[in-house]
Structures are given as structure tokens and as C-alpha cells.
Amino acid sequence: MAQAQKRAADRQEAAPALGIGMVGYAFMGAAHSQGWRTVGRVFDLPVRPRLAAVCGRDPAAVRAAANRHGWAAAETDWRDLVARDDVQLVDICTPGDSHAEIAIAALEAGKHVLCEKPLANTVAEAEAMAAAAARARARGQVAMVGFNYRRVPAMTYARRMIAEGRLGVLRHVRVAYLQDWLVDPAFPLTWRLQRAHAGSGALGDLGAHIVDLAQYLAGERLVGVSALTETFVRERPLPAGASAGLSAPGGAERGAVTVDDAAVFTGRLASGALATFETTRMAAGRKNALRLEINGERGSLSFDLERLNELSFHDQTEPARSAGFRRILVTEQDHPYLEAWWPPGHALGYEHTFTHQARDLVDAIASGTEPAPSFEDGLQVQRVLAAVEESAEKNAVYTPVTV
Structure with missing residues (x-):
């Protein structure tokens, strides 16, 4: 393994450079x-990613980030970063309200683009981004959305199993993504709790991931949803140094939470399979709990992000006397992405999904192929999120039962 990695590193030194500029x-x-x-130290790549420049508004903070993470230069205006001759790919890691402006400008400047999920804050913005990506595609550029959980080897392998028919015709997809960082009502009003910056709350932050995963694994799209959303804590303290908001009793400055804390919705896939989704940032004790199960006529698959090197698989075609869920440890050399990592049984983690994402994007750039998920895929997820919000608004009125 060490010799293979050394050979890959030597080839990387001779490969042409791909300058990366990151905003955020x-x-x-x-x-x-x-x-x-x-990525270039692990995988044998056709081009060599070079960390050319990182951008942020605070000069001292962005310079410190550049030093910490290995970026060659720091910028304080994303327009200057996009204009740099040594940047061929712009990586967007900013709040959603800036995605469209930066991505479209970068594409029009001839750059490849990677944009974090969700693609945008609105369908209209996502449509403009997808249109810009289509125009750029004709010029040989690529644009990809950062749904990193597709790059968990167990998830990629689950997609392969489903595509091979191991579950047969799908009947149910159920996904939950639970976090707890907003349980405390004293948690401050950050940008993620303001619609103007984040677009939506748990729905866009976490729901975008589970909508994408459900469609990716099933190999088909959602065609309808029915939803409920709720904001449990409607005002929060302003962060230190923030502009004044609403005055609360005792003189504490507070502001309105303008996004959802939680969303639950059902859906139907194009084949008729039923899907259920739950996402919240108010589940006490759950730090980053993403769990899913898919049931088909021939079997079932389940996954838990807290055990991300494992799948649980039930083969319905086995005799009842020996059938049952069994563990698949996804660490073999012929599992997705594992050919470049450690011997079987040596587990990977969350950070490896971003290495795999970088590899897939670099390969797409070098081969001139459309990356997945594309901006068009991101737009489709955005349309689902908008449909969830529309459904929730229609279902919002209820009458409490009084005793």
C-alpha cells in the first residue's frame, strides 16, 4: 500500500495542475x-489539484485559515478570487444566499464550479445556476453540487446493490436526519436561522441531503410530497456584536427565527414506492444521526451514519430458517473508493467523503464528462424542497383539541 501511494505521489508531481480557489x-x-x-496523495489523478487561494471577508481570519489548511494565497473579495489566472475551479462554501451570484460569475469567467448543498435558496436562483452550468458545459466546463454523503463507500455500494436488483422492486424508502444543536433556546440567532441567508432551516440544511440520498439510492425521483414543518423556538438571542433586534423582557436583545426547526414529509417515487422523511435540529442527544432503510420485494438495506462503514442487508429470497439482517463491512479493496485506502477492516470517516468528492470531480474535469450530482440534479432537489414548504404552508392550520 505504501509503495502504491508513493508511485501515485510521484505521478502527481508530473501531472498538470488544477488551481482551486475556495470561497468560505x-x-x-x-x-x-x-x-x-x-486527494492527490491518495488517488492517482489525471491532474494535480493545487490549493491556489481561499477567500473570506475578514483579512486576519482568512489568512489564518490559509496557513492552517495549506492555501497558497488569501483573498477578501470573491470577485478577485474568480479573476485569478491560477484558479481554474471555484469551490463555493458560503451561505446559500451567495451561491447563485458566485457560481454564475465563476462559470461565466470560464471556471469549473463545485457548490455546497443546497444549490441555492430558491428555485429561481437554482434555475439560473443550472442554465449557466448548461451554457458552460458547451464550453467544456463542469459544475457539481456537494452532496458528500453519496461518497460514503457504504452508500455508493448500496446504490450499486439496488441498481443490480438485489432488492427487486422498491416499496419503501424511509430516511431520518436528526441533530440537537438548537435544543437550547439560548443558542444565538446565527445565519442558519435567518431565511434571508439560509433559505430554510432543517429542511434545506439536512433535508437536502436526505432527499438527494433517497433519490440517488432508489435511482428515481420523487413526484409528490405532503409535509409539515415547525419552528419550536421563534426568538433567539442575537450573537455578540450583532445589530439590535427585538427587545425582550430584561433588556436582552433578541431576533426572530425565520426558518423551520423541523420538517416531516411523505413522498411518492416515480415507480410508486412510498417514502418518509424526518429532519430536525431539535432532537436532544442526536448529534449527526442520519439513518435510512429501503425495503423491496427481494430484500432490505439499512444504514446508520454513526456506523458509516457498515450496511445491514436482508435477503428475502433466503429460506426463513436462515434469513435475517446481516452486516456488510464496507472496507474491502473492491468496495467503492477503498482501493486507495487501508487494508480491510480499517475504517474510514466523515472527512473521507470530501476526498472522494474531489476525486470524482477531478476525474470528470479530466475526462470531459458530466459530474454527478450536477447542477440540474441540485435544481431538482431544490424543487422538492420548495414543494415541501408549499405543502407545509397548506397544512399549517390546525385546531388544538381542548378537554
């Missing part, structure tokens, strides 16, 4: 930096 350097920026910094 916080949580997602750090994760993407890890992917770009690692």
Missing part, C-alpha cells in the same frame, strides 16, 4: 480543504 473557510471550508489537500 469555516466548517465546510475546512472539510473541503481536507479533501483537496488529501
Whole structure:
């Protein structure tokens, strides 16, 4: 393994460079930096990603991020980053309200683009981005959405099993994505809780992932949804240094939460299979709990992100006396992405999904093929999210039962 990685590193030194420029350097920026910094040291790539520049508005903070994560330069205006001659790909890790402007400008400037999910804050913005990507595609550029959970090897392998017919005709898809970081009502009003910046709450932040995963695994799209959403804590303290908001008792400055805390919805896939979804940031004790199960006529698959190297598989065609769910440890060399990593049984983690994402995007650029998920795929997810919000608005009025 060490010799293979050394040979790959030697070939990388001789490969042409692909300059990466990243806008945003916080949580997602750090994760993407890890992917770009690692990918050429693990996989044998046709081009060599080079961390050319990172961009953020705070000069000291972005310079510190550049030093920490290995970026050659720092910018404070994304327009300057897009204009750089040493940047061929723009990686967007900013809040959703800036995705459309940056992505369209980068595509029109001749750059490839990677944009974090959800693609945009509105369907109209996502449509404009998809149209810009289509025009750029004709010029040989590519654009991809960062749904990194597709790149968990167990998820990629599950997709392969389903496509091969191991579950037969699908009947049920159920997915839940639960977090707890908003349980405390004293948690401050960050940008993720403001519609103007985030577009939506748990629905866009977490729901985008599970909508994409459900459609990716099933190999088909949702054609209808019925939904409920709720905001449990409707006002929160303003962060230190924020502009004044609503005055609460005692003089504490507070502002309105303008996004959902949780969403639950049902859906129907094109084949007629039924899907159920739950997403919340108010599930006490759940840190990043993404769980799914898919049932078909020939068997079932389940997955838990907290055990991300494993699938649970039931083969309905086996005799009842020996049938039951069994564990598949997805660490073999012929499992997706594992040919470049460690010996069987040596587990991977969350950060590896960004390395795999970078590899797939680089391969698409070098081969001139459409990456997946494309901006068109991101637009379709955006339309589902908008349909969920529309359905929730229609279902919002209820009459409490009084005793």
C-alpha cells in the first residue's frame, strides 16, 4: 500500500495542475480543504489539484485559515478570487444566499464550479445556476453540487446493490436526519436561522441531503410530497456584536427565527414506492444521526451514519430458517473508493467523503464528462424542497383539541 501511494505521489508531481480557489473557510471550508489537500496523495489523478487561494471577508481570519489548511494565497473579495489566472475551479462554501451570484460569475469567467448543498435558496436562483452550468458545459466546463454523503463507500455500494436488483422492486424508502444543536433556546440567532441567508432551516440544511440520498439510492425521483414543518423556538438571542433586534423582557436583545426547526414529509417515487422523511435540529442527544432503510420485494438495506462503514442487508429470497439482517463491512479493496485506502477492516470517516468528492470531480474535469450530482440534479432537489414548504404552508392550520 505504501509503495502504491508513493508511485501515485510521484505521478502527481508530473501531472498538470488544477488551481482551486475556495470561497468560505469555516466548517465546510475546512472539510473541503481536507479533501483537496488529501486527494492527490491518495488517488492517482489525471491532474494535480493545487490549493491556489481561499477567500473570506475578514483579512486576519482568512489568512489564518490559509496557513492552517495549506492555501497558497488569501483573498477578501470573491470577485478577485474568480479573476485569478491560477484558479481554474471555484469551490463555493458560503451561505446559500451567495451561491447563485458566485457560481454564475465563476462559470461565466470560464471556471469549473463545485457548490455546497443546497444549490441555492430558491428555485429561481437554482434555475439560473443550472442554465449557466448548461451554457458552460458547451464550453467544456463542469459544475457539481456537494452532496458528500453519496461518497460514503457504504452508500455508493448500496446504490450499486439496488441498481443490480438485489432488492427487486422498491416499496419503501424511509430516511431520518436528526441533530440537537438548537435544543437550547439560548443558542444565538446565527445565519442558519435567518431565511434571508439560509433559505430554510432543517429542511434545506439536512433535508437536502436526505432527499438527494433517497433519490440517488432508489435511482428515481420523487413526484409528490405532503409535509409539515415547525419552528419550536421563534426568538433567539442575537450573537455578540450583532445589530439590535427585538427587545425582550430584561433588556436582552433578541431576533426572530425565520426558518423551520423541523420538517416531516411523505413522498411518492416515480415507480410508486412510498417514502418518509424526518429532519430536525431539535432532537436532544442526536448529534449527526442520519439513518435510512429501503425495503423491496427481494430484500432490505439499512444504514446508520454513526456506523458509516457498515450496511445491514436482508435477503428475502433466503429460506426463513436462515434469513435475517446481516452486516456488510464496507472496507474491502473492491468496495467503492477503498482501493486507495487501508487494508480491510480499517475504517474510514466523515472527512473521507470530501476526498472522494474531489476525486470524482477531478476525474470528470479530466475526462470531459458530466459530474454527478450536477447542477440540474441540485435544481431538482431544490424543487422538492420548495414543494415541501408549499405543502407545509397548506397544512399549517390546525385546531388544538381542548378537554
